[in-house]
Amino acid sequence: MTKILSDKKAIFIFMFPTLFVMALIVVIPIFISGYYSLLSWDGIGKGTFIGLSNYKELMSDMRFMNSIIHSLLFAGLSLVVQLPFSLLIAIIIAQGVKGEKFYRTVYFIPVIISTVVIGQLWQKIYNADYGLLNDILQSIGLGFIAQDWLGQEKTALMCCFIPILWQYVGYHMLIMYAGIKGISTEINEAAVIDGASKHQIAWYITIPLLKPILKVCMTFSLIGALKVFDLIYVLTNGGPFFSTEVPSIYMYTTIFDSFKYGYGSAISIFIIIECLFFTMLLNSLFRKGKEA
Amino acid sequence: MREKLGKVSIQMCLILFAIVQLYPLIWLIFFSLKGNSEIFGGNIAGLPEKWKFENYVSAFKQAKVLDYFGNSVFVTAITILLVIILSATSAYAIERMEWKGRQVAMKVILLGMMVPIHAALLPLFMVLKNMRLLNTYWALIIPYVAFGLPMGIYIVSSFLASLPRELEEAAAIDGCGIYRIFGEIMLPLVKPALATVAIFTYLSAWNELMFAVTFVSKREFKTITVGIMSMIGTYTTKWGEIGAGLVIATIPTILIYILLSEQVQKSLVAGAVKG
Numbered sequence: 001m002t003k004i005l006s007d008k009k010a011i012f013i014f015m016f017p018t019l020f021v022m023a024l025i026v027v028i029p030i031f032i033s034g035y036y037s038l039l040s041w042d043g044i045g046k047g048t049f050i051g052l053s054n055y056k057e058l059m060s061d062m063r064f065m066n067s068i069i070h071s072l073l074f075a076g077l078s079l080v081v082q083l084p085f086s087l088l089i090a091i092i093i094a095q096g097v098k099g100e101k102f103y104r105t106v107y108f109i110p111v112i113i114s115t116v117v118i119g120q121l122w123q124k125i126y127n128a129d130y131g132l133l134n135d136i137l138q139s140i141g142l143g144f145i146a147q148d149w150l151g152q153e154k155t156a157l158m159c160c161f162i163p164i165l166w167q168y169v170g171y172h173m174l175i176m177y178a179g180i181k182g183i184s185t186e187i188n189e190a191a192v193i194d195g196a197s198k199h200q201i202a203w204y205i206t207i208p209l210l211k212p213i214l215k216v217c218m219t220f221s222l223i224g225a226l227k228v229f230d231l232i233y234v235l236t237n238g239g240p241f242f243s244t245e246v247p248s249i250y251m252y253t254t255i256f257d258s259f260k261y262g263y264g265s266a267i268s269i270f271i272i273i274e275c276l277f278f279t280m281l282l283n284s285l286f287r288k289g290k291e292a
Numbered sequence: 293m294r295e296k297l298g299k300v301s302i303q304m305c306l307i308l309f310a311i312v313q314l315y316p317l318i319w320l321i322f323f324s325l326k327g328n329s330e331i332f333g334g335n336i337a338g339l340p341e342k343w344k345f346e347n348y349v350s351a352f353k354q355a356k357v358l359d360y361f362g363n364s365v366f367v368t369a370i371t372i373l374l375v376i377i378l379s380a381t382s383a384y385a386i387e388r389m390e391w392k393g394r395q396v397a398m399k400v401i402l403l404g405m406m407v408p409i410h411a412a413l414l415p416l417f418m419v420l421k422n423m424r425l426l427n428t429y430w431a432l433i434i435p436y437v438a439f440g441l442p443m444g445i446y447i448v449s450s451f452l453a454s455l456p457r458e459l460e461e462a463a464a465i466d467g468c469g470i471y472r473i474f475g476e477i478m479l480p481l482v483k484p485a486l487a488t489v490a491i492f493t494y495l496s497a498w499n500e501l502m503f504a505v506t507f508v509s510k511r512e513f514k515t516i517t518v519g520i521m522s523m524i525g526t527y528t529t530k531w532g533e534i535g536a537g538l539v540i541a542t543i544p545t546i547l548i549y550i551l552l553s554e555q556v557q558k559s560l561v562a563g564a565v566k567g
Contacts, residue, residue: 006390010470014385018378018441019397025438026404029415036414089309092302099306105553106310109317112545112556114499116517117538120524121320124531132319135336170313171560178561227408230501234521248410255414256506265414272411279406 030272036265043261054266063242064250064267068274071246074161075225075278082165083217086172087210091202093173094180104177107170115167119234122163126150150236153243160232160244167231168224172217179213180206215286222282223275247271324348324535331531347532348540351523357537359512360519365544367429367515368497371436375493376486378437379444383482384474387449388460398449404442409435409502420507431507432515436497444489447562451485452478491552491559498545516541 037054041047058064089107093100110118125132128148137146149159183206191201207214229248232238238245238253247267255264323331324347325340335341351357382401386394416435417426425431459481463473504518514522520537549556 002390004464004470004473005388007470008391010474011385011389011391014381014389014474015397018382018401018445021378021434021438022401022404022441024419025416025435026407026412027400029412029419030407032415032418033411089306092306097299097302097306099303103306103310104557107313108553108557109546109549110313111560112495112549113317113542114501114517114545116499116501116520117320117542120520120534120538121316124323124535125316125319130331130336130531132316132337139337166313174557175561223408227410229410233501233505251410252413252502261414268411268413271408275406275408 033265033268036262037269039262039265041261042259047262050262054263055270057263058266058270063245064247066242067245067247067250070157070244071226071228073157074164074228074246075222077161078165078221078225079218082169083172083214083221086169086217087176087207087214089169090173090176090180091206094177095198104174108174109170110167111171111174113167115230116234118163118167119231122159123150123235126159151240153240156236156240156244160235163235164225164228164231168221172221175217175220176210176213179210183209211286215282219279219282222278226275226278227271247274320535320538323531324539326532326535328529328531344532347536351533351536351540355519355523355533355537356511357516357519357523357540360514360516361540363429363513363519364498364516364541367432367436368494370429370433371440371497372490372493374433374437375440375444376489378441379448379489380479380482380486381474382441383445383448383452384478386445387452388457388478389470398445401442401445404439405446409439413502413506416503417506427508427510427513429513431513432497432500432503435503435507436493436500440493440496443492447489447492448482448485451482455481487555488559488562491548491556492562494548495545495556495560 036047038049038051039047040050040053093103097103124130126149128134128146128151131149133149134143134146137143147155149155187205187209188201191205196204227248228246229252232244232246232249233252236244238249248271251264251267251271254260254267319337322338322340325343325345326335327342327344327347330341385391386398386401412435420426420431425434455478459477460473463477468477499517500515501517504515505521508514508518511522520534520541523534523537
């Protein structure tokens, strides 16, 4: 058996294509990105090595700082609005309401639809003249709030966040729902015998036992917010006047519109580091919570 | 009485939320069947008065949505096939076979899950450009496979870990070689995991935007996501046609979801709870 399982040739055949593709497409490019970020380069000819200058420039680049603030604001909103709401829905439908399966299935639909479709759809919803939102506002007598939602700096950013929050509520709900269903029913039954109310069960039993799942959701929603690209690219591409720009959009335009390859790569390295940093931060916060 | 009232109000809230989640999508179908005169004439939210199926015909014919659709089908199908094959072989080698460096290999692969695709965008663009692969199907298939593999391998190998080893041992005693053990015994057993991987890969490849918009600019190779983006430019004012394109792009996903809703939900949860 051991002899068969340590067949070198078979291992090579099974592993080589995977490792080759992963190295070529995932691992090596990161190092190349790191190298590019030290260059001043327009993509044509050879770049000049300028050390950490790109990073220094980034730190005093107001447009970049604003894009980070936007993505952090978005991350905060996901954590404070989206996740509690998902948790509430998950707890309610996991208690076994009528139509449990129906709700679960329906809430999940937006998750699987392409962001391009979602983005185009919401652009139409927000349309100033013929959009669904203004139309509904008018019909319920709130016509005075109707406005060009994506066209003005003060409303555009919030209007970019809403579709993303809307799209992924069902996702987090489903993960939490699966987690709640995984909690043994005996614990709940024991609590019921002891006279615990539904709220008490949710607060003192379900949520504490759900901690590992909540950690997964928080990490997902935080990292997702820091990396967000598709929806904003489709909705506003960062405009008007950079008011909805996030780091990934700024990176994209820096590279493919302004042809500043080195500077753009520095932004992409920043995004990786930012994601790793927050993942680790969450991990250590949760570990501390465990000790306490 | 009070409890009943509570139940009813909970149901009301759940239904309200279902409407919030669904109505925008239903509205999309509505306006894909409307003419501009109807939308601009004031019937924005409601059912179409005259069902204009012509919008779909013109999306297919003039906007070439069918071509984009075909490209997406091809790219997604090949991606799924490759991810499934490579996930199965690699997960088997890592989980069951004995060799030095398997733990390291697994760690590297898991790390691949954490890497944002943004990081690889420009270097990949340069590599594909130098290999003259930009504007081919491979410019999308190869990166999709590479970024789909970590999750695929993770899912298959955790499934493998739950399978008993006796079957393989019995087969080995009967004189089966490694390829027959893998192909005839293990592969059929991991089918459920491969289905999960297939669904997961389908969703990410079919919906992917950043690579698709960067690596392909020629019309013949554009996938449906990018195709629709370019349709917006030319059809800015024709809501019906754009709506039709968006609906067409969504149909396969919805069909899969209707047929396999439990399986799709499970796949995405499995993908998330990787720790």
